Amino acid sequence: MLSIKNLHVSVGDKPILKGINLEIKPGEIHAIMGPNGSGKSTLSHILSGKSGYTVTEGSATYQGKDLLEMPPEIRAREGVFLAFQYPVEIPGVSNVYLLKAALNSIRKHHGQSEVDAMDFLTLVKGKVRLLEMDEKFLYRAVNEGFSGGEKKRNEILQMAILEPKLCILDETDSGLDIDALKIVSEGVNSLRSPDRSFVMVTHYQRLLDYIKPDFVHVLANGQIVKSGGAELALELEEKGYSWLEDAEASA
Amino acid sequence: MATANSSAYIERYADVASLLCGQNVTWLQQQRADALLRLTEHGFPAIRDEDWRYTNVSVLDKQYFAPAQKSASAVITADWLKAYQLVDAWSLVLVDGYFSAELSMLVDLPEGVTVVSLAEALQDAQYATVLEGKINGAVSQDENGFVAFNGAYFVGGVLIHVPAKLQVSKPIQVLHIATQELTAINTRSVIVADELSELQLIETFVGLECAYLSVAVTEVFVGQNANVTLHKVQVESEKAIHFGGTYVKQARDARFRHDNFALGAVLARSDVHTDLDHASECELNGLYLGVKRQHIDNHTRINHLKPHGISRQLYKGVLDDRARGVFQGRVVVAEDAQKTDSQMNNRNLLLSSDAEADTKPQLEIYADDVKCAHGVTVGQLDEKSIFYLQSRCVDEETARNMLTFAFANEMVDKVKIKSLHDLILGQVLTRFPQEGINKEWL
Numbered sequence: 001m002l003s004i005k006n007l008h009v010s011v012g013d014k015p016i017l018k019g020i021n022l023e024i025k026p027g028e029i030h031a032i033m034g035p036n037g038s039g040k041s042t043l044s045h046i047l048s049g050k051s052g053y054t055v056t057e058g059s060a061t062y063q064g065k066d067l068l069e070m071p072p073e074i075r076a077r078e079g080v081f082l083a084f085q086y087p088v089e090i091p092g093v094s095n096v097y098l099l100k101a102a103l104n105s106i107r108k109h110h111g112q113s114e115v116d117a118m119d120f121l122t123l124v125k126g127k128v129r130l131l132e133m134d135e136k137f138l139y140r141a142v143n144e145g146f147s148g149g150e151k152k153r154n155e156i157l158q159m160a161i162l163e164p165k166l167c168i169l170d171e172t173d174s175g176l177d178i179d180a181l182k183i184v185s186e187g188v189n190s191l192r193s194p195d196r197s198f199v200m201v202t203h204y205q206r207l208l209d210y211i212k213p214d215f216v217h218v219l220a221n222g223q224i225v226k227s228g229g230a231e232l233a234l235e236l237e238e239k240g241y242s243w244l245e246d247a248e249a250s251a
Numbered sequence: 252m253a254t255a256n257s258s259a260y261i262e263r264y265a266d267v268a269s270l271l272c273g274q275n276v277t278w279l280q281q282q283r284a285d286a287l288l289r290l291t292e293h294g295f296p297a298i299r300d301e302d303w304r305y306t307n308v309s310v311l312d313k314q315y316f317a318p319a320q321k322s323a324s325a326v327i328t329a330d331w332l333k334a335y336q337l338v339d340a341w342s343l344v345l346v347d348g349y350f351s352a353e354l355s356m357l358v359d360l361p362e363g364v365t366v367v368s369l370a371e372a373l374q375d376a377q378y379a380t381v382l383e384g385k386i387n388g389a390v391s392q393d394e395n396g397f398v399a400f401n402g403a404y405f406v407g408g409v410l411i412h413v414p415a416k417l418q419v420s421k422p423i424q425v426l427h428i429a430t431q432e433l434t435a436i437n438t439r440s441v442i443v444a445d446e447l448s449e450l451q452l453i454e455t456f457v458g459l460e461c462a463y464l465s466v467a468v469t470e471v472f473v474g475q476n477a478n479v480t481l482h483k484v485q486v487e488s489e490k491a492i493h494f495g496g497t498y499v500k501q502a503r504d505a506r507f508r509h510d511n512f513a514l515g516a517v518l519a520r521s522d523v524h525t526d527l528d529h530a531s532e533c534e535l536n537g538l539y540l541g542v543k544r545q546h547i548d549n550h551t552r553i554n555h556l557k558p559h560g561i562s563r564q565l566y567k568g569v570l571d572d573r574a575r576g577v578f579q580g581r582v583v584v585a586e587d588a589q590k591t592d593s594q595m596n597n598r599n600l601l602l603s604s605d606a607e608a609d610t611k612p613q614l615e616i617y618a619d620d621v622k623c624a625h626g627v628t629v630g631q632l633d634e635k636s637i638f639y640l641q642s643r644c645v646d647e648e649t650a651r652n653m654l655t656f657a658f659a660n661e662m663v664d665k666v667k668i669k670s671l672h673d674l675i676l677g678q679v680l681t682r683f684p685q686e687g688i689n690k691e692w693l
Contacts, residue, residue: 049642051634071647072642075642076643077644090636090640090654091657091658092657092661093640098643098645101643101644102645103644109644141657
């Protein structure tokens, strides 16, 4: 699905990622954990195509294609979805309009016709119920005036409708209370499938109580310093990140 | 001293006097003579006038626009008219300033409601009491050179009167159509809404593809507790010059709303001035879209004269290519106007590095217990929003168009009259690249 090899990324002259290696196979859930400033968000941004970053070395291959060469919208149409840490408010563009524009872009990209209006509404309303959202949200401007939890739920709604292959969740748990966290997690879990992979970028372990990862990677100073199974997250919760950073410094 | 550009109109006035309406009305003749005198004294405005510092009208030096004569031929086809004449409204049509009975739709007006051409009203004694003191009653001939020019030169216009307590069931449209190359069209409209009445009005300015000068002055008298909404849709020909002034007197507890869509003309200036009495309210909305070399100037003035008045202003501008947009908003709160609540906002979106927005909000407050706020922004599209849309499969160009459209659409969506909303939406969409904005979904 996704193969990252020796990826180095800078912002201006400042190196942020210093040689990331990561293999993600279909159906797997990978958690990327790490302290603030370790490069977690940079990793999710570079995978989704945000500008302002320079790749100085290495590669990212997605389904056999050079991911880093594609403009953001092509990545999205090819099935890469970034759930934003801070979803952007877009006054004047309704949720339902954006969903339809996005879905039709994907269909067009794959040589399919535009979605039928009735089928679309049935699909969308089903997903809205799944995420326990109010249908009124569909007709409101994208994220405008939404609470933190509503914005995150809206991200998952988009994901549920666009059915991406590679989902990158950037600090999805931040700003969520426990009820919202449960609903969002259930939404994500319902999307798990053998041909869909997830990369969850998170500072805290608590999201992983609800979405169980297959692999956990610890990012520190722009490198993956430790990888393991789900149990690694618990260890981090207990000991914090400093023992890993110390170990790296002394190594 | 008359400026060079106004002197031609003064010298040739005698030649055109026979075109003007109300020639046998003594008081009007007196006012016209007075107007000509003012024009002689002041001329057209110059950029040294503070209110005109961003708008240079020296183009009038180079080109004389002869006062339009009544057009003999019916050059307007039904199909063309259909694009601008609202189906769910009564409409009075002025062609080159002259009333056209055959194009107007005025059947079954509610009992007591007057919608009549100004030329006719001036000839008919039954309208004398309504008209008395109204022409030049809401605006002084000293206001600026164009008001004086209009006062001397108007060939026609409209009188609309709604009697007390009557709510007019459908909107009334005044459709101004320009058809003749290099002509000057001067119209005067008088709107009188008596106490407790309600009126929705649309002024549409449109022209065939030619260069002309359109000068329109509208005076509005909103009676006590009356409620008037006036939509101005300026979609003049792209070679036209438009000067339009709306001057309003609001009585106690009167409500007035003005939606100003300034989309057409190569050079356009719009003034909206209102005087607020005790506890009256006004809402002034505006959208100006400039492309190519358009210059669109908007000038508002709200005079809070008495306590407890409320005013709200939101003007938005979208400027592309080498277009220039101007917003000058002035709110004056008189010493007596305690508890005034006033907000003024102007937001500009620049789509090109050669586009320009000039914005100047002014508050003059002489009372000490008031709530007044103003805010101004001039900016470009938000890169974060563009990336967000791209990450949702939308290509960059479409994302930019979507965001631009959304910015403008906030003002279009305020219009609740369906046919008018669709007309304006269509006009907005033709003026900006809408590639990727799927109309059917809107």
